[in-house]
Amino acid sequence: MSSIITLGEIMARFSTDKGTPLSQANQLLVHYGGSEANVAVSLANFGHDVSFASFLPENPLGLGAKRYIESFGVSTRMVTFRGERLGTYYLETGAGVRKPNVVYDRAHSSFSTAKELPWSFDELFEGRDLFHITGITTALSQNWLSLVVTLLEEAKKRNVTTSFDINYRTKLWSQEECGNALKKILPYIDILSAGILDAKYLMGIELQEYTLENVYAEILKGYPNIEVIYSTNRTVYTSEHNSLVGNIYRKGRLTTSKLFDIPNIIDRVGGGDAFTAGVLHKYVTAQDEDDIELINFATAASVLKHTISGDMSLFSFREVEEFVKHTSNEISR
Template sequence: MSRILTMGEIMLRLSTSNDCRLSEAKQLQVNYGGAEANVAISLANFNHQVSFASKVPNNPLGNAAKKHLHRFGVSTEFLLFGGARLGSYYLENGVGERSSSVIYDRAHSSFTEMERLEWSMDELFHDVELFHVSGITPALSAGWATMTHHLMKEAKKRQVKISFDINYRGKLWSYPEAGKVLATLLPYVDYCSAGKLDAINLLGIEEHELDDLSSYYEQINKIYPNIEVFYSTLRVINSTSDHTLVGTIWSNGSLYRSKKHYLAPIIDRVGGGDAFSAGTLHGILSKCDFDYTVSFATAAAALKHTIYGDCNQFSIEEVEEFMNRQDQRIIR
């Protein structure tokens, strides 16, 4: 299988039970996650060789983050140790009509405080086929916006394909700030996770009355013809714990859609988009057709909603079995 490099911040996640407000919590569930780390774990579960690059403090929390990655077979040869603290976030789990909410506590973390790239670029990208990063990383600081741009340039020098998930977070930066940085990054991207709202709010595509996702991708592709594949999910939220999900992939003028998945009840939504990204990248790297790829990726995302934590835990065989099932009878 392919050798893949992902880079980003891995964080400590502290979350409430569904029936408890964060302000009233007496105990919190502990997990570790982050967009690029979640993608790395899914791809390792799909039998790819995956390395995750980041920086964590040299303390028990940093070591716990490393062990979390090792549990799922992700290489940590490029996981640096140093700095003051591990970034964290608090998740108040919603239920029914009460939405989930996130509080970030990642300022001055080991990764955020990096002022230069502390890896050898030749070692980092040696024998790498794909580099994956998300828009969360350049949103962390002006320095990381510059370093993400430099990493993409270095990857391209070595003919490495680049996957980029826009992954806009309004708590980290504004639309104008993000749009300015994206204009410097997207010329290097081969595979891009972006939806209709990204096109309108970040990329300057004019909204039109026809709800035709393909036309938005075609307009973005005219600006950035280097992007070979766009992928995204279409989610309908009936309540916090009841969604429907359809996956889409666009390439070379054609839009591919998965079947509709009914997600109810949802155990944990966090990481669902990362599971979809990983499923899409698995299909592309495995040279599968797009009908299979969009079905596989959406099935992987749907399964992620059924388990607790940031990362997906399913193998290729388990995703394919779920993808092809006609009912939910007990498997025995």
């Protein structure tokens, strides 16, 4: 299997019970999560040698977050203790026609206030096959934007494959800020998670017809270094019932997964990260495999994440493969 490193912020998530508005809650369920950490855990569950780099406070919450991802086999050798606070966010769980809502409380966290990297670039990237990071980390500060660009430059100098999920969050930065950052980041990216709205509103791509195939071809005109672009199309019927399709574009060809129906959703948060991990797993282990196999696997990984609580997907490679082959509710005997 491959050696992979991700870098980002892990936070504590406080969630309401379904049917309880956040303003009325008198108890909350706690999970640990964060986009790059979620991807790291999924890839470790798929059998890869995965390291996670981050900053945490040396207090019970920070130690709890560190021990949690360690329990899934993720190396935390490059988790550094600094600062005094773990970032948090609050999730008002959706119900029926009422969609979920997130409230961030991550300002002045140990991660967001970091000014420099305590690790050498050789420590981070020596022997690595892949480096994954997201726009969430990039959005935290101008300093983090500069650090991310530098990290990507150094990874490419060492021939490490780079993966970037735009993961745009309106509560973290504006479209203009994100668009300007992408101009600095995308020249260093090999694998990109982006959809039509990202291309239209963040990259400023103008087309007569906004189809995925047209959009992805246009992105590659500006950034021919990108080898793979991927995304999902989600249809929301209610908060508990969605359907999902995955897409991947490489070598000038768009491939779309089969349609997965997801009734009775337990927890949608982290579904995109599970999808990303599925794409990356197949990319590094089966590059010659038909893209339909890749995208069906990645979409299935995301669908399974919807069936468990918390930010992180806890399914193994074999469990996802089995789900793709035998999508039913029959008991596995």
